[in-house]
Amino acid sequence: AVSIRDDARARAILRGTQRLLRSLNFESLSEVSLGNGRRADILALAHDGKAWIVEIKSSIADFHADQKWHEYREYCDALLFAVAPDFPVEVLPADTGLILADAYGGELVRDPPSHPVSPARRKALTLSFARTAAMRLLAQVDPGVKME
Amino acid sequence: AVSIRDDARARAILRGTQRLLRSLNFESLSEVSLGNGRRADILALAHDGKAWIVEIKSSIADFHADQKWHEYREYCDALLFAVAPDFPVEVLPADTGLILADAYGGELVRDPPSHPVSPARRKALTLSFARTAAMRLLAQVDPGVKME
Numbered sequence: 143a144v145s146i147r148d149d150a151r152a153r154a155i156l157r158g159t160q161r162l163l164r165s166l167n168f169e170s171l172s173e174v175s176l177g178n179g180r181r182a183d184i185l186a187l188a189h190d191g192k193a194w195i196v197e198i199k200s201s202i203a204d205f206h207a208d209q210k211w212h213e214y215r216e217y218c219d220a221l222l223f224a225v226a227p228d229f230p231v232e233v234l235p236a237d238t239g240l241i242l243a244d245a246y247g248g249e250l251v252r253d254p255p256s257h258p259v260s261p262a263r264r265k266a267l268t269l270s271f272a273r274t275a276a277m278r279l280l281a282q283v284d285p286g287v288k289m290e
Numbered sequence: 291a292v293s294i295r296d297d298a299r300a301r302a303i304l305r306g307t308q309r310l311l312r313s314l315n316f317e318s319l320s321e322v323s324l325g326n327g328r329r330a331d332i333l334a335l336a337h338d339g340k341a342w343i344v345e346i347k348s349s350i351a352d353f354h355a356d357q358k359w360h361e362y363r364e365y366c367d368a369l370l371f372a373v374a375p376d377f378p379v380e381v382l383p384a385d386t387g388l389i390l391a392d393a394y395g396g397e398l399v400r401d402p403p404s405h406p407v408s409p410a411r412r413k414a415l416t417l418s419f420a421r422t423a424a425m426r427l428l429a430q431v432d433p434g435v436k437m438e
C-alpha cells in the first residue's frame with residue numbers, strides 16, 4: 143500500500159512544531175500510544191500538567207484519510223493540527239487549535255478550545271509519556287540496553 | 291575543590307543500574323531535580339507509577355560525604371543505593387535497597403522497603419520526570435532546538 147503521508151514533509155512539520163511547543167513551555171514527545179490503541183503524532187505536557195495532542199497533516203489527502211481524528215480529543219485537554227504554511231487550512235475543523243510549521247519553527251495561529259481530561263486519564267497519560275520518553279532517551283544514550 | 295566522586299566509576303554503575311532497572315520493568319532517568327532542591331542520581335518509574343530513587347556511590351568517601359541521603363526518601367516509594375561489586379556494602383544503611391552494578395549490568399541484591407509517597411508528590415514527580423526526559427530526548431534528536 144502506498145502511504146498517503148509525505149514522510150519528509152511530516153518530519154519537517156514535526157520538528158518545527160516541537161520547537162514551537164518548547165517556546166510555549168510544553169515538553170513534547172512524538173508517536174505516543176494512547177489507551178484506545180491509537181497513536182498521537184505529538185503529546186505535549188505543560189508545566190502545570192496540561193496535555194495537548196497535536197496531529198500532523200502532510201497534505202489534504204492525509205487529513206481526509208483520517209476519519210477518526212476526533213478520537214484523540216478524549217485523551218487531551220486540547221487538540222490541535224499542525225500543517226505546512228501552504229496547507230489549505232479551511233478544510234480543518236474550526237474547533238481545534240492550528241499550528242503552521244516548517245522544519246525550522248512554527249506559529250500557533252489558532253488557540254485550541256480546552257476540554258479538561260479526567261484525572262485518571264491524565265495520570266495514565268503522564269506516566270505513559272514519562273516512561274516512553276525515558277526509554278527512548280536511554281536507547282540513545284546506551285545503545286547496548288535491551289529493548290523489547 | 292576536588293570531587294570525591296569517581297566519575298568514570300559512577301558512570302559505569304549508572305549504566306549497569308539503568309540496564310537492570312529496565313529488566314525489572316522500570317524506566318529510569320538520571321539526575322532528576324526534586325522539589326527540595328536536591329537531585330536524585332536516578333529516578334525510576336514502574337508501570338504502575340511506583341517511583342524508586344537510586345543513589346549511586348562510587349566509593350566509601352562518596353557515601354560518607356553525603357549526610358543527607360535520607361532526604362530522598364520522602365520523594366519516592368523506595369530508596370536504594372547502587373555500588374560497584376567490590377564496595378564494602380556493610381557501611382550502607384540496612385533499611386534501603388541495594389544494587390550491585392558494573393558497566394554491563396547489575397543485580398538487585400536487597401529489595402527496598404516501601405513507603406508510599408503522597409499522591410500530590412507522586413503527581414509532581416511523574417510530571418517532572420516526563421518533561422525532563424522529553425526535553426533531553428528532543429535535544430538529542432534536534433540539536434537545533436532552543437534550550438534555556
